[in-house]
Amino acid sequence: QKEVEQDPGPLSVPEGAIVSLNCTYSNSAFQYFMWYRQYSRKGPELLMYTYSSGNKEDGRFTAQVDKSSKYISLFIRDSQPSDSATYLCAMSATGGGNKLTFGTGTQLKVEL
Amino acid sequence: EADIYQTPRYLVIGTGKKITLECSQTMGHDKMYWYQQDPGMELHLIHYSYGVNSTEKGDLSSESTVSRIRTEHFPLTLESARPSHTSQYLCASSPLPLGGNTEAFFGQGTRLTVV
Numbered sequence: 001q002k003e004v005e006q007d008p009g010p011l012s013v014p015e016g017a018i019v020s021l022n023c024t025y026s027n028s029a030f031q032y033f034m035w036y037r038q039y040s041r042k043g044p045e046l047l048m049y050t051y052s053s054g055n056k057e058d059g060r061f062t063a064q065v066d067k068s069s070k071y072i073s074l075f076i077r078d079s080q081p082s083d084s085a086t087y088l089c090a091m092s093a094t095g096g097g098n099k100l101t102f103g104t105g106t107q108l109k110v111e112l
Numbered sequence: 113e114a115d116i117y118q119t120p121r122y123l124v125i126g127t128g129k130k131i132t133l134e135c136s137q138t139m140g141h142d143k144m145y146w147y148q149q150d151p152g153m154e155l156h157l158i159h160y161s162y163g164v165n166s167t168e169k170g171d172l173s174s175e176s177t178v179s180r181i182r183t184e185h186f187p188l189t190l191e192s193a194r195p196s197h198t199s200q201y202l203c204a205s206s207p208l209p210l211g212g213n214t215e216a217f218f219g220q221g222t223r224l225t226v227v
Contacts (some may be wrong), residue, residue, distance in 0.1 A: 008152050034215075043116075043202050043218030044155075088155070092210065099171070100210050102155040 003027050006089055006103030015112055019076040023089035023103045026070065030091040030101075033065050037072045038086045038105065044096045047087070048074065115139055118203050118219035125193055125226055132224045133188045135203030143209055144186040146204040146215065148172060155202065161186055162209070193226040200224070 006023045013019055021035075031052055048063040050056045051084035056063045062073075062075040072091075076083055086105040093099075116137040125131055145159065146159040146169075157170030161180040175197070176190050186205075190197055200223050204216040 002154070004154065006154075041121075041220070043118075043204070043220050044216075045218065046215045051214070099157065100155075100216065102151055104154045 001026065003090060003101050004091060004103045007106055008104050010107040010109060012111060013079055015079060015108070015110055017079050019079050019108060019110075021074040021076075021089075021106050021108070022067060023091075024070055025072070025074050025083045025091060025101075027091075027093065027101070028067075029093035030069070033063070033072050033091040034100070035061075035063060036090055036102075038088060038090040040085070043095045044088055054069070067096045076108075079108075081110050081112060107111050116203060116205055116217050116219045118201075118220060118222050121220060122223050123225070125224070126193075127194055127226055131190050131192050131193050131224070131225070133201055133203075135186045135188070135215070135219055136184050137186075137205045137219075138184060139205060139207070139217065140183065141205035141207050142183065142218070143206045143208075144176060144180065145210070146170070146176075146186070146188050147200055147204065148174065149200045151219070153160040159188065193224075195226045198224060198226050 004025045033050045035048040037047045038044040050063045053067045060077045064073040086107045088105040089103040090100045119134045142163040147155040156172035159178040185193040202221045204217040208214040
């Protein structure tokens with residue numbers, strides 16, 4: 001079983017929709033949670049970072065962590081065609097060991 | 113925008129050829145990484161380096177090798193390419209070891225096809 005599970009999609013939504021992207025994980029040692037965005041033919045770039053449980057908001061993006069359920073979410077409000085990309089969750093444990101564990105990524109398409 | 117560059121972007125090569133994928137960063141980061149990414153699969157760490165003359169194998173076994181003679185340069189070599197090596201290879205760097213709140217800066221990737 002994978003340490004991090006993420007629905008690969010593709011997910012297609014109309015412009016302006018609220019998008020919810022999710023990952024579940026099995027390793028209770030994970031403390032740091034990240035969302036990377038990867039445009040087609042590009043490398044991933046860090047979008048949001050959250051430590052432990054709670055919410056973090058940055059513009060149209062909100063990251064949520066529920067450690068009790070081992071579940072993290074990324075919400076995108078007022079989605080735009082420019083949000084069309086693959087979104088990868090990544091997480092690491094305290095001390096890290098130089099390791100990020102990634103999900104498979106969810107492909108999102110926002111249509112006009 | 114992160115200053116980490118990979119060349120070539122795309123490479124199609126015959127079985128048995130030796131290839132080197134180049135990765136350079138101008139941010140002065142000590143830590144550098146190579147990930148392998150296949151469609152629908154998660155990124156897998158295949159090599160990393162803490163600094164000059166430091167190289168370590170990652171979680172995913174790989175027949176490739178790496179070297180770190182200069183801080184800014186972290187090339188990956190396959191001595192004899194095989195179709196099973198077909199994949200996307202992503203290079204990354206970070207100012208501190210990954211884990212915790214350290215961001216990894218990725219290059220644009222090299223898409224390798226071995227025929």
